Amino acid sequence: MYRNAPKSVSDPSSNPLDDICPVCKSNRYLNPSLQFLINPECYHKMCSTCVDRIFTSGPSSCPVPHCGRTLRKKGFRKAFFTDLHVEREVDIRKRVSEVFNRRQDEFETLLDWNNYLEEVESLVFDLVEGSAAEKTRAEERLREYRDAYREEIEGNKRVGKEEVEGERRRERAEKEGARARRLAMAREVEEEKADVEKGKRDLLERLANSDGNANAITRQAQKVILKKSSARRNITEEVLASNGSANSGLTIRGLKKKVAPVEEKPYDPFGGVNITPARFTVQESYDNEWLGNAKKDTRHMAGGYSLQEYYARTMFEAFSGLGVFIEEEVADRGQKGDPSIGTAAAAEASGGKINIGHKMEIDDVF
Amino acid sequence: MRFNIDDLPVLFPYPRIYPGQLGMQRLKCDPDANLSSQNNMRIYMCDLKKTLDEGGHCVLEMPSGTGKTVSLLSLIVAYQQYYPEHRKLIYCSRTMSEIEKALAELKALMKYREEQLGHKEDFRGLGLTSRKNLCLHPSVKREKSGAVVDARCRSLTAGFVKEKKERGEDVPVCIYHDNLDLLEPHNLVPNGVWTLDGIMRYGEEHKQCPYFTSRRMMSFCNVIIYSYHYLLDPKIAERVSKELSNDCIVVFDEAHNIDNVCIESLSTDITEDSLRKATRGAQNLENKILEMRDSDADKLKNEYAKLVEGLRDADEAREEDAFMSNPALPDDLLKEAVPGNIRRAEHFVAFLKRFVEYLKTRMKVRQVISETPPSFLAHLKEYTFIEKKPLRFCAERLTSLVRTLELTNIEDYQPLQEVATFATLVATYEKGFLLILEPYESDTAEVPNPVLHFTCLDAAIAIKPVFDRFSSVIITSGTISPLEMYPKMLGFETVVQESYSMTLARRSFLPMIVTRGSDQVAISSGFQVRNEPSVVRNYGNLLTEFSKLTPDGMVVFFPSYLYMESIISMWQGMGILDEVWKYKLILVETPDAQETSLALETYRTACCNGRGAILLCVARGKVSEGIDFDHQYGRTVLCIGVPFQYTESRILKARLEFLRETYRIRENDFLSFDAMRHAAQCLGRVLRGKDDYGIMVLADRRFLKKRSQLPKWINQALLDSEINLSTDMAVGSAKKFLRGMAQPFKASDQEGISTWSIADLERFKEKQEDETIRALTEAQRNGADTGDVQMENTRNGNEAAVARDDEYGFNDDELEAGMMELDNK
Numbered sequence A: 001m002y003r004n005a006p007k008s009v010s011d012p013s014s015n016p017l018d019d020i021c022p023v024c025k026s027n028r029y030l031n032p033s034l035q036f037l038i039n040p041e042c043y044h045k046m047c048s049t050c051v052d053r054i055f056t057s058g059p060s061s062c063p064v065p066h067c068g069r070t071l072r073k074k075g076f077r078k079a080f081f082t083d084l085h086v087e088r089e090v091d092i093r094k095r096v097s098e099v100f101n102r103r104q105d106e107f108e109t110l111l112d113w114n115n116y117l118e119e120v121e122s123l124v125f126d127l128v129e130g131s132a133a134e135k136t137r138a139e140e141r142l143r144e145y146r147d148a149y150r151e152e153i154e155g156n157k158r159v160g161k162e163e164v165e166g167e168r169r170r171e172r173a174e175k176e177g178a179r180a181r182r183l184a185m186a187r188e189v190e191e192e193k194a195d196v197e198k199g200k201r202d203l204l205e206r207l208a209n210s211d212g213n214a215n216a217i218t219r220q221a222q223k224v225i226l227k228k229s230s231a232r233r234n235i236t237e238e239v240l241a242s243n244g245s246a247n248s249g250l251t252i253r254g255l256k257k258k259v260a261p262v263e264e265k266p267y268d269p270f271g272g273v274n275i276t277p278a279r280f281t282v283q284e285s286y287d288n289e290w291l292g293n294a295k296k297d298t299r300h301m302a303g304g305y306s307l308q309e310y311y312a313r314t315m316f317e318a319f320s321g322l323g324v325f326i327e328e329e330v331a332d333r334g335q336k337g338d339p340s341i342g343t344a345a346a347a348e349a350s351g352g353k354i355n356i357g358h359k360m361e362i363d364d365v366f
Numbered sequence B: 001m002r003f004n005i006d007d008l009p010v011l012f013p014y015p016r017i018y019p020g021q022l023g024m025q026r027l028k029c030d031p032d033a034n035l036s037s038q039n040n041m042r043i044y045m046c047d048l049k050k051t052l053d054e055g056g057h058c059v060l061e062m063p064s065g066t067g068k069t070v071s072l073l074s075l076i077v078a079y080q081q082y083y084p085e086h087r088k089l090i091y092c093s094r095t096m097s098e099i100e101k102a103l104a105e106l107k108a109l110m111k112y113r114e115e116q117l118g119h120k121e122d123f124r125g126l127g128l129t130s131r132k133n134l135c136l137h138p139s140v141k142r143e144k145s146g147a148v149v150d151a152r153c154r155s156l157t158a159g160f161v162k163e164k165k166e167r168g169e170d171v172p173v174c175i176y177h178d179n180l181d182l183l184e185p186h187n188l189v190p191n192g193v194w195t196l197d198g199i200m201r202y203g204e205e206h207k208q209c210p211y212f213t214s215r216r217m218m219s220f221c222n223v224i225i226y227s228y229h230y231l232l233d234p235k236i237a238e239r240v241s242k243e244l245s246n247d248c249i250v251v252f253d254e255a256h257n258i259d260n261v262c263i264e265s266l267s268t269d270i271t272e273d274s275l276r277k278a279t280r281g282a283q284n285l286e287n288k289i290l291e292m293r294d295s296d297a298d299k300l301k302n303e304y305a306k307l308v309e310g311l312r313d314a315d316e317a318r319e320e321d322a323f324m325s326n327p328a329l330p331d332d333l334l335k336e337a338v339p340g341n342i343r344r345a346e347h348f349v350a351f352l353k354r355f356v357e358y359l360k361t362r363m364k365v366r367q368v369i370s371e372t373p374p375s376f377l378a379h380l381k382e383y384t385f386i387e388k389k390p391l392r393f394c395a396e397r398l399t400s401l402v403r404t405l406e407l408t409n410i411e412d413y414q415p416l417q418e419v420a421t422f423a424t425l426v427a428t429y430e431k432g433f434l435l436i437l438e439p440y441e442s443d444t445a446e447v448p449n450p451v452l453h454f455t456c457l458d459a460a461i462a463i464k465p466v467f468d469r470f471s472s473v474i475i476t477s478g479t480i481s482p483l484e485m486y487p488k489m490l491g492f493e494t495v496v497q498e499s500y501s502m503t504l505a506r507r508s509f510l511p512m513i514v515t516r517g518s519d520q521v522a523i524s525s526g527f528q529v530r531n532e533p534s535v536v537r538n539y540g541n542l543l544t545e546f547s548k549l550t551p552d553g554m555v556v557f558f559p560s561y562l563y564m565e566s567i568i569s570m571w572q573g574m575g576i577l578d579e580v581w582k583y584k585l586i587l588v589e590t591p592d593a594q595e596t597s598l599a600l601e602t603y604r605t606a607c608c609n610g611r612g613a614i615l616l617c618v619a620r621g622k623v624s625e626g627i628d629f630d631h632q633y634g635r636t637v638l639c640i641g642v643p644f645q646y647t648e649s650r651i652l653k654a655r656l657e658f659l660r661e662t663y664r665i666r667e668n669d670f671l672s673f674d675a676m677r678h679a680a681q682c683l684g685r686v687l688r689g690k691d692d693y694g695i696m697v698l699a700d701r702r703f704l705k706k707r708s709q710l711p712k713w714i715n716q717a718l719l720d721s722e723i724n725l726s727t728d729m730a731v732g733s734a735k736k737f738l739r740g741m742a743q744p745f746k747a748s749d750q751e752g753i754s755t756w757s758i759a760d761l762e763r764f765k766e767k768q769e770d771e772t773i774r775a776l777t778e779a780q781r782n783g784a785d786t787g788d789v790q791m792e793n794t795r796n797g798n799e800a801a802v803a804r805d806d807e808y809g810f811n812d813d814e815l816e817a818g819m820m821e822l823d824n825k
């Protein structure tokens, strides 16, 4: 409790003015639980007690001198930034970015895209620090644009959300994987230790019970332990390697995201995979004497039998499997781990959430 | 002395050569040769040549003080002069004094060559160090901080300053710099080898800036000697080393810490203080923009137009006066136009401000946060609408703005530059990097002092361009064991990978492992026992005993400052220091550089007078890295405890995890490797030449198992009878050793054993040729290759060590448990 008080004061970044409520002059030094709130109507800061006191009974005007804007309690929130100008700017940006949410791949050239970015930036600037006239003009534009491109805006919003979601999922998966591998590793170390223990016990027993050469027995026991541990190491290495390659599929970044599905297109059962054969084209008809009859035979045709189907299947069977090189695929399962997996794991390790279970030969400075 | 390696004539500036320097083929398959492996001859120069011939990288370990630098230089210079390609040598070392030493060696070598060949070769060798060390400007050179010297120099030498001057405006300039423009650009200094001192003197005489002289002459040199950073740190490398051609021979000397240098060059830290200053910097920029818009709007318009076009002056990046250069590696730069939303100067400043404010808010959090760059960027975007791409261009855009605004007091913008560096790095790299926010300095601290670390976890990233670009990279040091760790960590393949032993006519150093005190209680700096009074007392006794018997200087290394402090205060209580005081003066290293240098000075004085002194220092401190204790300055080095890193450090934890996941290096393996390389560094401090002698004591039970990780030259001198000693036994051995050293020893005794004259060399060569032929046929028969043999050896060594451990009936856990019990009673 007391700990908090000196902390916030000695905090070098805090300007003493930041800690005093401009309305009631309460001081954070005396009341460490003091919280400041702002209302995005006018961005004037006051403490939560003041907000309760003034606005609980309904909308009222801002108590800060020369402001006088009508505020509601509902509108108050904690500010993310200390600099309230930036807070306001970011709020405006949020509003703008909900409307101007074009994506780079919608533009023909990089220059177009950059020009668009600059235009939006200028608009934001007008809204943030422009004169009254500039502000209204900018608001006007914002509205016009929103009305004109309503559909596209919606579409891009959806794509953006999906992107964020995908990114989150990937991150979670990476974290999960890292944690799992950590646990496996810890378990392995445990086992190894247990093995060594056991080996030692065996050795002692054997030394006690037999009258052979003590040195020879010792050496033999050592060898057994070494062999075991190296075998175990091989296994875990395999596990690690397989995990690594399995996960690396998730880490592809910067792939061009597919445009949100357009309604008109029929459902594609193959999920976009191109199934038109690449190595042959099926002809209208093939001259083949033993098919000649079938073509004309009404008994075949009547049942809806199509020779085209037959051709296609035969050709497919003839060509299937060509162009698949198993060696290459095997070689692709690289030896080295993917650094991105390592990075995720490192984040886990240093975050202090998991402590290293097994006792390493740690030397701490004390 | 003059001899040939294959067809290459080498001139060696000393009349004798140590076999290790010439380095001979391992005499395999010959039982006699194995017997004589005491003077195990190895390939140093031959291996070097092989590396150069084949084009590839190598890792070589050779004891320091045995003429490693001179053999390297004489071979490479011979190679340069003999073959028509005249490949340039880039020799990187760590400290300024090492650079100066190497330059002096090179100078001596060239003089010798001139005498031998009878004519002066067309040759130029230069060293480069920071402006701070080379500046001649009367007021600038007095600045204490290197960054300020750089900044002030830039304000005096920037391109627009010259323009202004030509327009007749009155601006301060540096005459030393401007004089250079009057000279022929490819001939700023005459041929020859210029030591740093020499070039300073020349600069003073001719009123020309030594720093820029060296820098501009870089492409007209045969040999360049400078610090690692000029090649590894992208912020500097881009400017200094860009023009060097790809067939240069690159040598990293004293490279046992190279992975850390790589990591540091891509990491940055942000503090609250720097953020506050950055805000002020951004504010200043804004004011300047307003000013300029009123006075000289055209300049801003020009800049804007250039950015729209995506034009970038080809040599802008290389410009020597640029405010800052891009902190990302050249391959990772986006080569496209600056994003539209930061094209206008005012937009960019607002962007910077927003980013700084965001960082400030993040710094307010009072719990440790560790996140990957993508997750940081996602959060950033959510709260500030800053996208990744403009962030990535931050450094470049800021440089351009500073240039346009023609700012003169650049040093004020340093913190802003740090933020821009951070921005660019975090947006460029997502794999192998991590952000760690630590609100408190330590776990017990109450006052927050938040630091945001952007840390690189993968040493291979920074050094990759070097390996990709240059065909021969040689990594060498006195202590770089185990060799295979380096290619693994740095991600490269070697042509040759060798450790050379020392051949000595007499045993000039005595390594020992002391595992227990005279009372047979095991000693260790292990976490559980390090504060046990019995252990501390035993360490104290060890110190007392060795202070009695050591002549002159003695150096003691502790694993950390904290441990050193606690053990010293305990010794004080036990009266041990009073005892030691009777024999030697006691001096202590502190984290403060000035205090330490004072202590060192006193230590040296004391070593030259009277009974000598003891220097207590830290195995990872400044003393252990750069300072030599040759001859009387260090007769005994005592390593108290295994110098493990502080494993609770979050950055280290992250790196360990990364190494394990990415390179399959286990945590314990890395920690133990790292501890042993530091221990070896400490030991190597006392032996700096062939005529030097000293005692090396490793005092910790755990060294027993780690013996095989010591460099070969130390491990080989470590007799089996001296690896598990108690204090009294160690004292006995040391006394005997010192008595032996006191016997007169003639230089001629060395001849034929540890130094060779021409005749010896010839004889050896004949033998070697026979051997080679035999070895070749042998190899054809059973297809055995060197690598296997070596692996076999180390494996055997390991097993032997483990087995030995058990013979003595040592069992760590039991022992520790036993000790606990004892003390509980």
Ligand code: SF4
Binding pocket: B131, B134, B135, B136, B137, B140, B141, B152, B153, B154, B156, B157, B174, B175, B176, B177, B209, B210, B211, B212
């Ligand atoms: S040009 Fe040279 S002498 Fe002049 S200030 Fe810069 S470093 Fe110093």
Ligand SMILES: [Zn+2]
Binding pocket: A021, A022, A023, A024, A025, A026, A046, A047, A048, A049, A050
């Ligand atoms: Zn209030």
Ligand SMILES: [Zn+2]
Binding pocket: A042, A043, A044, A062, A063, A064, A067, A068, A069
């Ligand atoms: Zn208000």
